[in-house]
Amino acid sequence: MADETRTSESSSGDRPDRGERRPSSRPGGPGGSREGGGGAGRKYFRRKKVCKFCVEKIEAINYKDIRLLAQFVAESGRIVPRRLTGVCTPHQRRLSLAIKQARNIALLPFSGRAA
Ligand SMILES: [Zn+2]
Numbered sequence: 001m002a003d004e005t006r007t008s009e010s011s012s013g014d015r016p017d018r019g020e021r022r023p024s025s026r027p028g029g030p031g032g033s034r035e036g037g038g039g040a041g042r043k044y045f046r047r048k049k050v051c052k053f054c055v056e057k058i059e060a061i062n063y064k065d066i067r068l069l070a071q072f073v074a075e076s077g078r079i080v081p082r083r084l085t086g087v088c089t090p091h092q093r094r095l096s097l098a099i100k101q102a103r104n105i106a107l108l109p110f111s112g113r114a115a
Pocket residue numbers: 051052053054055087088089090091
């Protein structure tokens with residue numbers, strides 16, 4: 001630990017005002033801290049959404065494939081909407097069917113059970 005005890009050295013008292021003062025508020029200069037406009041869609045990554053089932057060429061969704069289904073079921077037990085998962089409509093239909101079947105045999109929770 002430092003042992004020095006500085007008691008009010010004249011670090012901020014005696015200095016003559018040298019040079020020019022900075023104006024506290026500049027008139028808007030070019031550039032500066034403005035962000036370049038135009039980039040509106042940068043908030044989240046735009047991951048390319050492709051239907052997983054189409055990509056993997058899964059035609060029939062097996063309701064016993066919990067690990068697969070679980071990717072499309074939120075923690076609350078609800079089916080994640082298509083716009084979030086990127087699953088295409090025909091596959092989403094099969095997916096929701098499979099999820100419902102899985103629920104029937106208690107592989108997946110029903111929605112609304114959370115909380
Ligand atoms: Zn698909």
